[in-house]
Amino acid sequence: xxGIIIKSISGDxxxxxQGKRTxxxxxxxxxxxxxxxxxxxxxxxxxxxxxxxxxxxxxxxRPSVSNVDKVFIxxxxxxxxxxxxxxxxxxxxxxxxxxxAALVFTKADLIDLTKFQKxxxxxxxxxxxxxxxxxxxxxxxxxxxxxxxVVAGQSGVGKSTLINSMGSLIELKTGKISDxxxxxxxxxxxxxxxxMGTGWIADTPGFGIxxxxxxxxxxxxxxxxxxxxxxxxxxxxxxxxxxxxxxxKVASGEILLSRYHHYQLFVEEIKEKRxx
Numbered sequence: 375x376x377g378i379i380i381k382s383i384s385g386d387x388x389x390x391x392q393g394k395r396t397x398x399x400x401x402x403x404x405x406x407x408x409x410x411x412x413x414x415x416x417x418x419x420x421x422x423x424x425x426x427x428x429x430x431x432x433x434x435x436r437p438s439v440s441n442v443d444k445v446f447i448x449x450x451x452x453x454x455x456x457x458x459x460x461x462x463x464x465x466x467x468x469x470x471x472x473x474x475a476a477l478v479f480t481k482a483d484l485i486d487l488t489k490f491q492k493x494x495x496x497x498x499x500x501x502x503x504x505x506x507x508x509x510x511x512x513x514x515x516x517x518x519x520x521x522x523x524v525v526a527g528q529s530g531v532g533k534s535t536l537i538n539s540m541g542s543l544i545e546l547k548t549g550k551i552s553d554x555x556x557x558x559x560x561x562x563x564x565x566x567x568x569x570m571g572t573g574w575i576a577d578t579p580g581f582g583i584x585x586x587x588x589x590x591x592x593x594x595x596x597x598x599x600x601x602x603x604x605x606x607x608x609x610x611x612x613x614x615x616x617x618x619x620x621x622x623k624v625a626s627g628e629i630l631l632s633r634y635h636h637y638q639l640f641v642e643e644i645k646e647k648r649x650x
Contacts, residue, residue: 376416376428378522380567380574382438387411389419390567400424413565413576414440414522432471434524437565439576441522445473446514446575448527448536450480451490457528458493462636463584464526465502469596470588476503476517480532483508496630500598507536515540518573525575540570586644593644597637599629613641 377391389398398419400411404427411417411424412433418426430440447464449456461477468475477497479490487506498504505514517523518540525533567574586593590611594600599620606617612634623629 376418376426378567378574379411379413379415379417379424381564382411382413383564387424389417389424390569391419396422398422398424400427412438412440413567414442416441432473434471437524437526437576439522439524439565439567442471442473442524442576443521444517444523445475446478446517446523446525447475448478448480448525448531448533450528450531451485451487452481453484454528454530456490456493458632459636459639460528462633463586463640466586466593466596466640467584468526469598470592476505476514478505478507478514478527478536480507480536482506493630496633507532508539511539515571518570518575521573522567523570523573523575537568537575540575585647586640588644590641590644593637593640597633599623599633611641613638 375392377389377396379387380390380395381388385399387398387400389396396419398417399422401423404411404424409427411427415430416428417424418428432442433440434442445464445468447461447468449461456479465475465477479494494504494506503517505517507514525537527533565576567576588596591609594611600612603619603623605612605615605619607615610618610620612618612620620629620634624631624634
């Protein structure tokens with residue numbers, strides 16, 4: 375059974391292997407192979423040396439973590455207010471990376487939840503696991519078992535506070551919301567996997583790269599509600615094409631208007647980048 379890199383700072387790698395942590399350095403040969411170990415890597419060690427890095431099933435840049443099984447997309451109902459544009463962007467990026475996403479909505483104890491039921495039910499209908507906190511904290515903990523999980527979301531929505539409340543082995547510093555900016559300060563400086571049940575959860579500096587580097591066809595495939603419908607053209611981008619079922623579903627209310635609007639914005643963003 376290989377070990378797993380759970381922390382990386384200044385060329386030192388904490389490897390969890392056979393129930394204990396060992397600070398290791400990689401063999402020099404990895405440098406010549408242009409391979410850099412990273413958090414999440416499955417590795418073999420000998421003493422305090424990393425001697426083998428197993429192939430990665432995925433490899434994220436920011437946050438710098440590999441072999442991710444699930445992304446918990448955290449958003450708050452208030453303070454800061456629910457940001458569906460950012461939520462849809464993070465869902466799109468997660469779908470593009472082919473990683474499972476779960477949607478976590480925080481600060482439900484501070485609002486009238488009935489006002490958000492339509493939105494919650496819509497994303498649930500798409501097949502995303504939905505967790506409303508603090509009410510469903512125990513259910514969320516169970517999602518971590520046997521997985522490497524990453525937390526993503528806007529600053530101030532309670533990412534580090536969430537991990538602390540789960541009872542992690544490490545107490546993380548959290549920042550106060552900036553009244554002037556309406557968001558929290560970045561308080562996590564490096565990526566580290568924290569033990570939770572039989573799984574791992576990463577507290578990271580956040581998803582620093584939110585650019586949509588995909589082509590338009592790939593973008594359309596990240597919106598699950600577009601899958602079941604058969605437009606006139608197989609390459610339909612659901613914009614101005616004739617015989618587009620998606621636009622009909624938007625008009626009838628079957629597809630959430632905000633989702634389609636964000637899709638249009640993402641299309642324009644990708645088109646704009648192609649000009650340069």
